[in-house]
Amino acid sequence: MNAYNQAACRYERQRTASERWAVLHPLGHAEFAGTPCSVATVRTWARHPLNGRVADTALDDVVLLLSEVVTNSVVHSDSGHTPGGSVTVCLGIGAGMVHAEVIDDGSATTLPFVRAAGLDSDGGRGLLLVEAMAARWGVHHDTEAGTAVWFHLPTDGVLRTA
Secondary structure, three states, X not given: OOHHHHHHHHHHHHHHXXXXXXXXXXXEEEEEEOXXXXXXXXXXXXXXXXXXXXXXXXXXXXXXXXXXXXXXXXXXXXXXXXXXXXXXXEEEEEOOEEEEEEEEOOOOOOOOOOOOOOOOOOOOOHHHHHHHHOOEEEEEEEOOOEEEEEEEEEOOOOOOOO
């Protein structure tokens, strides 16, 4: 099985296991290495399927939150701690919302959660930012597909599926 098939399988497993995709039009998904440099690559990739489909402000917000969630995956999950680890990013739109989902290799010790960051801390605010900006967000863990952190943001009035 090649890397594309693995990503598609992981993406499809998460999709079939969750009701959140029932009303969404998928825009695309891609697999990225579980390394810090992938964060910038994800930002560039995410702009392509959303450009012209959502308002610029919504696009900027999606890209910002994806950066935070992908960074969390690389820093805190097995995706960034094991050779060959990967992160899969999925985008969809529907019901006036952009749906973004980041699937990683999970962690044997914890699931993603909002934590209190110290005032002098350089990190620890990613999911706090997601919680503050997203209309909805959540975490879903599947033993085969990995851990998915997803969020919904309003499209700000522009919604084109094609």
